[in-house]
Amino acid sequence: MSILLKLIAMSVLIYMFIPFVITRIWGVGVAVQGRTSRQIALTFDDGPDPLYTPKLLDLLKQKGIKATFFVLGSKAERYPELIKRMYLEGHQIGIHNHTHLPNWFMSPRHIRDRHVHRTARIIEAITGERPTFYRPPWGILNIGDLFTLRKTYRIVLWSAMGRDWGKEQKSKPLKERIINRLEPGAIIVLHDSGDTFGAMTDAPGRMIASLEEVLEDARIQGYACVRTDELLQQDGARSELSDGLKVG
Numbered sequence: 001m002s003i004l005l006k007l008i009a010m011s012v013l014i015y016m017f018i019p020f021v022i023t024r025i026w027g028v029g030v031a032v033q034g035r036t037s038r039q040i041a042l043t044f045d046d047g048p049d050p051l052y053t054p055k056l057l058d059l060l061k062q063k064g065i066k067a068t069f070f071v072l073g074s075k076a077e078r079y080p081e082l083i084k085r086m087y088l089e090g091h092q093i094g095i096h097n098h099t100h101l102p103n104w105f106m107s108p109r110h111i112r113d114r115h116v117h118r119t120a121r122i123i124e125a126i127t128g129e130r131p132t133f134y135r136p137p138w139g140i141l142n143i144g145d146l147f148t149l150r151k152t153y154r155i156v157l158w159s160a161m162g163r164d165w166g167k168e169q170k171s172k173p174l175k176e177r178i179i180n181r182l183e184p185g186a187i188i189v190l191h192d193s194g195d196t197f198g199a200m201t202d203a204p205g206r207m208i209a210s211l212e213e214v215l216e217d218a219r220i221q222g223y224a225c226v227r228t229d230e231l232l233q234q235d236g237a238r239s240e241l242s243d244g245l246k247v248g
């Protein structure tokens with residue numbers, strides 16, 4: 001192998017693979033699950049969307065449930081009234097980059113300034129409150145993010161993925177997939193927009209239709225759906241307790 005190839009392989013390992021193992025497999029430096037006994041947090045990424053977000057907000061309102069929305073700054077700029085509505089209805093608003101780009105291909109400084117701080121300012125201008133929670137697109141962080149972002153933001157990934165962005169699988173309906181993953185402290189990731197790379201545009205409609213039954217099942221099982229900040233406030237998140245990265 002030439003020296004150049006070795007250098008590239010080494011860079012990929014340090015910049016992309018190591019943070020992937022640290023955060024996604026070990027859950028260090030990020031929050032992946034709460035330590036509560038009867039609470040779960042529903043989180044919705046990639047919005048706001050002019051078609052699906054109002055429908056989702058209607059459902060959450062009807063059920064009296066508070067959730068967390070990890071929004072894109074570019075869409076918040078386009079649909080400020082939806083951000084305002086989320087805020088006024090008591091939901092938590094978090095950051096999901098300005099546009100849906102993977103952090104592996106950007107510098108930590110660019111991500112912090114052009115995506116995260118920028119989106120925080122956009123949201124603050126609409127609601128008057130600066131968001132402090134961040135979830136990177138696809139849950140992908142680079143090694144520098146763990147140092148530059150954690151000084152200001154709490155990085156939240158998830159414990160359960162609804163896999164709600166594709167076609168409905170006949171073998172296992174979406175509602176069953178989510179219900180099977182309900183457990184104390186679960187942070188569940190779903191999507192209220194289907195225009196991200198790899199997603200079906202009408203997928204959020206199916207997610208919202210299934211969610212009603214999921215909420216009913218969660219209620220019967222005795223789970224309260226709360227905002228992620230509330231879930232993690234209880235007694236610390238799993239993972240951050242074993243936080244080996246002493247950063248800011």
Ligand SMILES: [Zn+2]
Pocket residue numbers: 045046096100136137138196
């Ligand atoms: Zn996303």
